[in-house]
Amino acid sequence: MPATPPLTCCTCPPLMGHTAPVHPTHRLRQPCPPISLAGQPTPLSAPHIPQQILDFLQPVRPPLPTTYHPDLPDIGQEYLEYYIFPILLPGMAELLHRARKEKCFERKRTKFIACDFLTEWLYNQNAKRKDEPFTEFFSIPFVKDWLKDHPRPPIPLSLLLSEEEASKIIQSFWRGYWVRCNAEVQELRQWQKQLREDKNIFKRVQEFWAKQEVKGMLSTLGGLRVFLAIKYLAVQ
Template identity: 80%
Template sequence: MAAARRPRGLWERVCAEYEAEQPAFPDVYESKQESVSLEAGTLQPLCMEQFYAASAANTVGQQLLSTCKAATFSEPPDPKACSPREYLECYIFPTLLPGMAELLHQAKKKKCFERKRTKFIACDFLTEWLYNHNPKRKAESFTAFFSIPFVRDWLKDHPRPPIPLSLLLSEEEASKVIQSFWRGYRVRRDPEVRELRQWQKQLREDKNVIQSLKEFWIKQEAKDCLNSCHSL
């Protein structure tokens, strides 16, 4: 007699329904797939085919929210006596799934799907979102990520390395830095400017030589005076 098939959970149903709506891709896609890492605030290279389309964040977000709303309870079960599935569907998913949908929107807004590295840290955003949307904190004001008590305590003992300047600059600021460097390079390449800079360099070196000679002869004269005094 065949074993009874275990009923699929909410999360499995969401994933199955979402995958069923996506177009099929050739087998080459599997070999090109690369891993994603969010440690130290960086997003490692990944294939854009993983997201199937530019609106994948919106699609999966709406799918998660609609499934979450469908799994409603007339009366919340006892959290200490209910099954794991009931606990997830009643106490975890109603808060977690909207947070994950918002996370996808923010990741798209920060261009995480377009660049290899960004300053956006998904775990930080989700931690801040869940902390501020905790049903027990409805009457409290918004708290930034670095002001959350347990985050502040953790970072005291585990400080993070500074984020590279290349990730902190906006596109406009980065373009100004690059353009400024390029203009300076073009000016320094001008023959007249190169001649002037060479003359200034030679002048500085000559002044240093003269000053060094003066200091040498002053010390030498002082030494001669001291020797003559000892001879007397």
């Protein structure tokens, strides 16, 4: 009985009398793709690639056409022009007016959030809410649900204050600083500090509040006793 020739994965001649081991079920011999000498990889044909990989490499959707056909209508452009822009553009105009009012074009940082304003405007301009009252941004149902799971960090106080309020705080601090720099005021502050240390003012204040807490607890217990007594008499 003639010997069975060794199984190889291709028809390439064995090197130095050795053959490459293959799986027993791999009975088909496929020719190896030719080696490219130009430095470019040789594209593999379908017989050399499993069908599962070929199916995976198929594009999800067909590629976009490379040529433009003027006879075919542009559905996306028509949708934007007839359904989106007539509603969105007035909101963008109101957004710019509000941004100018909030001085967004003059300052680097402001408390104004454009997306919040646009969401509020579109929600209140909805045709389905024509006869309903104005709803603030944070009172919109889906906004409340979103912020419940994704809370925002607090806005800094410097962005919440108006120019008048901020100027009052700065001026009051500056006036107090200049008054404290006066020599007579410095002498008075030093004397008050020494007096507090000599008379143990801090200790006296702590003792005073400790006594007040004890009095409050006793009055609470006394009131509780009176309440229980009245309730007991009412039951009897």
